[in-house]
Amino acid sequence: MAFWKRSESPQPERPAPAAADDLFGEAFLAKLELLQVIARRLFRGKQRAERKTRKVGNGLEFADHREYSPGDDIRNLDWGVLMRLEQTLVRLYEEDEDLPIRIAVDISDSMSTSGGSKLRYAQQVAAALAYVGLANLDRVGLTCMSRKLHTTLPAVRGKGRIFRVFDFLRTAPRGGPTDMRAACGRLAAESAQPGLTVVLSDFYDLQGAFDGLNLLRFRKHEPVAIQVIDPREAHPELSGLRGDVTLVDVEGGDAREVTLSPAALRAYADAHEKFCQALAASCRSRGIPYFRAETSVPFDELVLRMFRVGGLLR
């Protein structure tokens, strides 16, 4: 007897496109202004376009040594090492350049469950980050991605472009399964210039959740992972779910008949927590900033926390 049955083309609940008053209304804009003031105070004294890239070039700050090869500028030869060790090493310097900000929002079906709270939350965080970036005269681009859909807002600069960001987020199509590896690969491929890439997703992709982030890092991006979590999904016992049910994946796939006992619900909550901790541990081991964003926490608090912890904006 097959434990899994093909689901009868379940129709995931799709939230209606949020109205502008709901997503980016007056209250939202007021919070963005407040964020901007706070960000300005935090980043006072910093120069624009001072973000350090991993690119080694003609900057002033020493980065590394490498073997001399013909054609290298002889001025960069480290004479001290040559005299002491009789090795011809070339000094390398970090190159300072303008670093674009790319904000990627996961629009897969898994983000639309529970009334679309996760997607709405991700859009608000993306809009807030974009607003702060634009206010700091950074070049900010947005991408909405899933395995099936991939729409991109080219990088824009200037605070006045924020409404284009709003329109993009509001009108972007949504749906399709989660495939972080494919989505991030496409994102990296279409980004001519690597930069700070903020990925907003629930990362409900057992195989590719971290691979996508690692791929961005491999392509010289500086990824930042923000995992959006609905507490009712992380702790299903809070939703009153129990008994004999058929579980259907929102992104399609096999249906599964299970009996949800309190023990099973606790086991799921534990497994979910372990999954999140494994993702966080993988990110930290490779220097990828990771933030857990629960939809029960107001988005502006999350953004401020990200500012305070650092590593995302400066």
Next chain:
Amino acid sequence: MTLSGWTWPEILPVFAAGAAAITALYLLRMRRRQVVVPFAALWQQVTRESDTRRLWKKLRRLLSWLLQLVLLALLCAALGDPRPDSWLRDPQTVAIVVDRSASVAGPAAGEPGLTRLDVLLRRARAELAGLGPTDRALVIAAGAEVEVPGPLGRDAAPLLRALDGIVPGPGEADLGRALALARAALAGQAGGRILVLTDGALDEAAGDALATCISGHVSSDSPDAAAIPCQVARAGGPADNLALVAFAARRYPGDRERIEVLAEVHNLGDGPASAVLEVQADGLVVGRQAVQLGPGERRREVLRELDAARTRLVANLSLEPGADPQQLGPPDDDRAYAVVPPLPPFKVVLVTDGSDLFLEAALLTLQEHIQLTGVGPADAASHPSLAEADLVIIDVGDRPLPDPLPPGDLVIFDPARVAPDAAPIRGAGELVRPFLTEQHREHPLLDGVVLKDVNLRRGTRLATEPGDTVLVRSLGEPLVVLRHELGGDGRRPRAVLALGFDPRQTDLPLRTAFPILVANIIGYFEQARPGFVASVPVGPSRPVAAAEIGLGAQDLTQVEVRGPEPADSPSTVPVDATGVFRLRAMQPGIYRVRAVDGAAAGAEVLVAVNQASVAASDLHDRLGELPPAALAGEAAAPVPVRDEPLWALLLLAAALLIAIEWATYHRRVTV
């Protein structure tokens, strides 16, 4: 079980409809709710363990469905209001007569470790358990005394408690009185029935009473007794039993400081048996002897020359090491008690003309333990002391013998001097100057007596008969003869010693042999007197003569009786004009009897009470074949509840099932 509410044709459609509805609801319940989740892969990891129990889960669902059907079946059965058949039949009144005689302490057949009484009580409990709510019962315990431990009632609990208190008692079952009591209790009761529970080892009287009850020939003083059926349920077993059927002690007349003990052991079993007989006096072992008896054999053992300072004697039968413990049977007859009785004076009447002073002198020397009365030949036929005499010595010289002769033991000197046929031992001719040539030296009468060279002027040759013992001969002619015969009354045996010479015509009185011969004669007849005082048999009302147990009966109107240790409070018993009182002796042992008033007021004597009954110790079933109608079948099937209707119980069971199902459902056990 009978339905007194809805009938099966009415119940079955309801059950079918309910079962269909339950099945439909069950199928609906099997449809699962669809829940859309964002991360099914993680759910798959979590629920992988529960997949392994999927088959069990399906089975549990099936069990849950069956549980609902059982629930429905209980409710439908409640509609039928089922009642056991015993509830619907006519009311019955049962008198359960339990035999608690000594024999029911014997082992039961095929029930190791259980006695016959255990089996009988089990049968009684089964009978009580099968009674319906309108039935009534009473329990009668038939031992030596009849008791009613469980009076007539509907409630089985006090009757069951009464059964717990029934234990085997000594003696035989007084079934006659028990059955009469049962008939009286059932008189006028609807559906009366007597159930006799016995092992069949009954004495003749009990067997007759039971046979009468079974056959319906009951006394006319019970108005409807003929209508009361009487049934018997038996529980027999092995009949092996060694019993002490007699145990007594007596003093030696010539030596009051010594006693003699008699014990009689009877093998009532069907095979040979052996045991050790041990006699204790005041707790000290004074005799021990191994006895081996064949089937049905009875043996007397006498322990002689014991110290008379000890007054309480106990005999025990015990097994030899390795012997079969079933040989001894019930314990009541393996122990017996005895007390050393007082020795009454030996009453000797001397019929003489007063001319034989040597004989009188020899008798006077024995007056410590004899009571000598002299009677002249003229009064010898009618003197009142002759009737009470233990021994009459007739020495009348040339006078004729009294006619008639006293009926008791006799010693006659020269019986055929006047008339050859005047005495039981006739004369066969006169002997002139006989010589005493032959003497039976081993006979106790001649112990230490030397008759050599005794001179006789004349004598009488005695005629002997078969069975006579010739003690002295004169050249082959019998001169002194001892004969045992029936007494003058033709009922009581007696001994007659005839000496074929007149002491006055010999020089024997001048010799030392004469007083020895007289003492031997007195001792011989004293020893021949029974002397052993039989113990009182167990029973509720045993007549005891105060004089026989050594208590002065003069002016005695009350005695105080105290039972064996541990003694209860004493009871006062009236004594009738003849000096006889009734002793309630329900337990073997040594009782104390004290004179409350009369000449012997304050005097206390001991009385031994023993089972000592062959009938009570015989474990054989003596009932024989009974008519089939008299045999009680198996008890009715027990009814789980007595007074409450069963439909209430069914509803209770249904409610209990609902509660269990509800509790387990919420714990995800039955889902």
